[in-house]
Amino acid sequence: MSKILSQEEINALLKNVGQEGEKENYEVIGGNEKKVSPYDFSHPQLLSKEQERMIENIHENFCRTYSVYLSAQLRLLAEIRQLSIEQFSYSDFVSSVSNPSCLYMMDFEKPNGRGILEMSSKLNIFIVEKLFGGQTLFKDMTEDREITHIEQKVMKRVMDKCFSELTKAWLSENDILLKYGSFESNPDYAQIVSSSEPVVVVTFEIVIHGTKSYMNICYPYNWLSKVMFQEEFQAQMNDEKNETSNEDQESVEEILMNTQGNLSAVLGSINLPIQSILELSEGDVLVLQTKIESSIPVYFGNKHIFNGNPGTHRQSKAVKITKVF
Template sequence: MGDILSQEEVESLLSEAKVAQVSSAEESAAAASTTPPIAKPAAGPVPMRPREKITPYDFKRPERVGKEQMRALQTMHEGFGRNFGAGLSAMLRSIVEVKLTSVDQLTYSEFVFSLENPTCFNLITAKPLEGQLILDINPSLLFPIIDRLLGGGNTPTPAARRPLTEIELRLVGRITDLFLTEMRRAWENVLELELSVDRVESNPQLVQIVPPNEVVVLISFELTVGSVRGMMNLCIPFNSIERIGNKLSANSWVAISKRPATRESIQRLSDQIGGAVVELIVDLADTNISTADLIGLRVGDIVTTEKDIHKPLVLRVEGQPKFHTSIGAFKGRKAIRVLDEIEEHHVAIGEVPTSEAE
């Protein structure tokens, strides 16, 4: 029972605690009296601190394609849109405007569920890229184009809510072929693509080329044909361009402003192409013989021509005539001697050649 405190010991502990509390309060008051007073701010609006911009990050949609690659894709398809619009204008004989609206990253399921049903869902094989690409053309745009190809006027027709017929698919094939041709040209500085349409579906939800959560790059175009507007979407799965990401990151293929050539740049270019191998061809003579004589030719036969032996021969470099030459022998081998350079005559645009002016 020695561990239990008596009443006197409890009261002694309480009194000591009160004394310690009073002494700490007095020390705080003394320290406050020696501290200089804090100046109150003047009346007026309190300046707001600039808030940091917070961007939400969705772990379900990781941005797997880098910003530099996205800029490269945007630059490529901006030029593609202009060329495709010009080609489509010539095909429809009408003014067509194609404008790149967005280049975004999203999941495949988000892309599919954002489309109409039925639609024109083209599955494209793009060798040597892995997998397939998707070209979706909105029906509100597609049926007026088909009507225009069949000889219709500029009056917009309501879009039908039905899959395309076989004849309509043939007509749409002309549009997709033009799309693939211009896309091949837009990508030729990055990769030589072999593009072809594998098949065309009407229900996009029945096609699954990649898992639903796989990241895709969605390139959207807005087409204006007369008074009709519609969307056209190109879907590129990330796994298709994952291996060529370094080519998309390089800016060497992007068109830049022209600068005057310097001595250093000329010398550098000369050093790079100085060792290039070129093809040289000399045309000895031209003649005509019958097929029977050609079949009967044997070693040692002589073919006569009307070519004068004293006239110079033309030396072609990669198919372009560059020099006048003569034939002979050098150290026991057949050889040619360069006599002079062939002068190239250029006529400026708008000028009339001398022969026509006289």
């Protein structure tokens, strides 16, 4: 005969349904059940949500301005996206960096400190090659080695601009200055703080021709805390959050004006059934719908922007523009 459960037993069963994996989050302390939240001391959560949003806004501005510069230098579209903001101990960050890599030491002023910008060697080699006119695609790059002293000198100009844009993003009118310090390829030699100190790592994704690479910026938490707790800094962040500088607009306009497009002139067209198309052979004449005295359309991409008259110019076929839409 089946046993009839009491109300207390039913309540106990309902409480435990679907919560087997959560039992470990509760402990009985002093006769009372209390929730226990796990805390990982190797990844200390020192930043508040508001501070993380502040850092995110700062680096979104940096992504926009530096991607414009990088696209202009490489003469192709380079897109930079911010992926994450994470907190580690410095030893964990160093152990996550491959060897060899490209570690650019940043010197901070007002307040003083040091940080690291880390990029892959493969991306650095590709940038140097493109600056010298190379035609290799980023997806075809297989070389991943320590960059030479000559390549470091070439990359210094690129990184100086990077730190300049990063300084602007951190509001340089507050006298915050980030500049190029030195270069290291071995992460074990890049010591900016003690191994147990907390750092904040901002990770970026760089997309070139559909191929992805990554860049990390490592800030010591002690330096960040000095900057972000300044009242003037937080006030200016609120004032300038939605402003777009004239320099950004001019940079975008310059890239657009130098972008090459395809112009095509359509001589005419004709509609034929599939059977007639299959029966066409060499020597057949197609009578187009365009009249001899009619102008022909000129397209930019798929947009009809001009009309013109076909002709010749110095033994080449040409079109004279007669109307602009």
